[in-house]
Amino acid sequence: xxxxxxxxxGRSFRLIGDTGPVxxxxxxxxxxxxxxxxxxxxxxxxxxxxDLLPTQKPVPPDDAVLSExxxxxxxxxxxxxxxxxxxxxxxxxxxxxxxxxxxxxxxxRLLAMQLAPTVLVNAVGAGxxxxxxxxxSGDAAMLGHVPLGRPGRIADxxxxxxxxxxxxxxxxxxxxxxxDAGWSVGYARNF
Amino acid sequence: xxxxxxxxxxxxxxxxxxxGSAIARRLAENGAAVVILDVDxxxxxxxxxxxxxxxxxQADIRDPGATVAxxxxxxARYGRLDILINNAGVxxxxxxxxxxxxxxxxxxxxxxxxxxxxxxxxxxxLPPMLAAGRGGRIVNIASVxxxxxxxxxxxxxxxxxxxxxxxxxxxxxxxxxxxxTNAIAPGSVVTDGTRKLFYGADGSFAGRAAEFMQHIPLGRPGMPAExxxxxxxxxxxxxxxxxxxxxAVDGGWTAGSNI
Numbered sequence: 001x002x003x004x005x006x007x008x009x010g011r012s013f014r015l016i017g018d019t020g021p022v023x024x025x026x027x028x029x030x031x032x033x034x035x036x037x038x039x040x041x042x043x044x045x046x047x048x049x050x051d052l053l054p055t056q057k058p059v060p061p062d063d064a065v066l067s068e069x070x071x072x073x074x075x076x077x078x079x080x081x082x083x084x085x086x087x088x089x090x091x092x093x094x095x096x097x098x099x100x101x102x103x104x105x106x107x108x109r110l111l112a113m114q115l116a117p118t119v120l121v122n123a124v125g126a127g128x129x130x131x132x133x134x135x136x137s138g139d140a141a142m143l144g145h146v147p148l149g150r151p152g153r154i155a156d157x158x159x160x161x162x163x164x165x166x167x168x169x170x171x172x173x174x175x176x177x178x179x180d181a182g183w184s185v186g187y188a189r190n191f
Numbered sequence: 192x193x194x195x196x197x198x199x200x201x202x203x204x205x206x207x208x209x210x211g212s213a214i215a216r217r218l219a220e221n222g223a224a225v226v227i228l229d230v231d232x233x234x235x236x237x238x239x240x241x242x243x244x245x246x247x248x249q250a251d252i253r254d255p256g257a258t259v260a261x262x263x264x265x266x267a268r269y270g271r272l273d274i275l276i277n278n279a280g281v282x283x284x285x286x287x288x289x290x291x292x293x294x295x296x297x298x299x300x301x302x303x304x305x306x307x308x309x310x311x312x313x314x315x316x317l318p319p320m321l322a323a324g325r326g327g328r329i330v331n332i333a334s335v336x337x338x339x340x341x342x343x344x345x346x347x348x349x350x351x352x353x354x355x356x357x358x359x360x361x362x363x364x365x366x367x368x369x370x371x372t373n374a375i376a377p378g379s380v381v382t383d384g385t386r387k388l389f390y391g392a393d394g395s396f397a398g399r400a401a402e403f404m405q406h407i408p409l410g411r412p413g414m415p416a417e418x419x420x421x422x423x424x425x426x427x428x429x430x431x432x433x434x435x436x437x438x439a440v441d442g443g444w445t446a447g448s449n450i
Contacts, residue, residue, distance in 0.1 A: 174446020
């Protein structure tokens with residue numbers, strides 16, 4: 001059995017924004033769990049991908065789509081933002097990125113308020129994620145403060161997205177589930 | 192969601208109640224053996240009888256010796272403990288007064304169960320979990336009032352805020368040993384207690400509850416199964432990099448403002 005299985009049969013999805021390896025993995029996981037990639041227009045599941053590497057000029061997702069999210073996402077649908085844990089913990093060396101992520105998280109919460117009760121809107125906050133030695137989310141400097149002492153995998157982010165799309169998960173909206181092994185919760189080192 | 196909890200042993204406190212029994216059932220449906228711990232012996236036995244592989248244990252989590260004995264009984268029956276759900280808790284419905292007049296006995300009763308009891312149960316469960324070296328999961332059932340304060344229930348608010356920060360502390364301490372600790376912060380949920388105050392058996396509401404529900408974006412209370420779904424995710428193989436988090440399952444109560 002896979003780590004998590006959700007029944008998304010009969011549901012359509014759209015991914016907008018960043019098209020990196022996490023987006024590719026989410027696309028594959030939604031499909032494996034029964035959802036169908038839509039050609040555009042309306043969808044049951046809208047995944048809003050943000051650039052997960054702190055760059056100087058993060059590329060925002062399609063603003064036109066977000067502005068019309070209430071029309072695009074069908075009743076009973078879900079919107080899941082995939083953003084960085086830096087949304088809640090601004091990083092000194094990643095100023096523009098931190099501010100952009102905080103704004104994205106605020107927009108997620110706003111959409112949750114606007115689209116309730118017909119559409120649930122949540123976020124996954126990615127910590128330091130690496131695959132085959134390459135950091136694809138966050139900053140390797142975070143690892144010294146990660147209680148598990150290792151980076152996460154792309155699958156950890158994908159699994160959280162699946163949970164937030166889970167048809168049985170029906171009372172959570174406006175929340176950010178950080179997938180960071182506890183990096184953001186306090187001081188992991190002894191002082 | 193579905194996941195594979197075969198061979199895992201879970202201990203759920205307050206498991207005779209609405210939320211605890213829903214969590215126990217959800218874990219059992221995915222293959223876990225479940226210890227049904229409750230202060231109410233008959234209630235625990237009734238829940239255990241409905242599950243394929245469960246054992247009822249009567250214990251008062253305020254008693255350090257009782258928590259140690261409950262863990263010993265778990266190990267005697269199943270030989271291991273992988274998952275602890277710290278669900279047992281009480282609110283202070285009977286004493287809707289401000290801090291200046293809050294009865295000392297009531298403060299002590301609520302904090303002894305909701306915070307001290309959760310600490311004692313965790314303290315009893317952890318040594319065998321750590322010694323086994325297989326890692327594990329702890330899920331603490333907090334409350335949204337631990338995130339955003341409410342009036343007239345200061346003992347409950349303070350205890351739940353304590354649970355939330357204890358969760359973070361445990362996550363930092365136990366993460367290196369592979370034991371992940373997270374919390375769920377339920378909003379208003381249809382339980383035996385809230386049914387007496389607010390809700391019909393099916394979660395229907397009127398009067399004071401209807402006024403309250405206008406502040407909840409989803410416009411309704413949560414059901415125990417919705418809390419159980421979050422608990423299942425947090426103990427599943429899918430949540431192996433989730434640690435120290437407080438997941439509000441609150442219908443959007445803490446998402447923002449309705450103004």
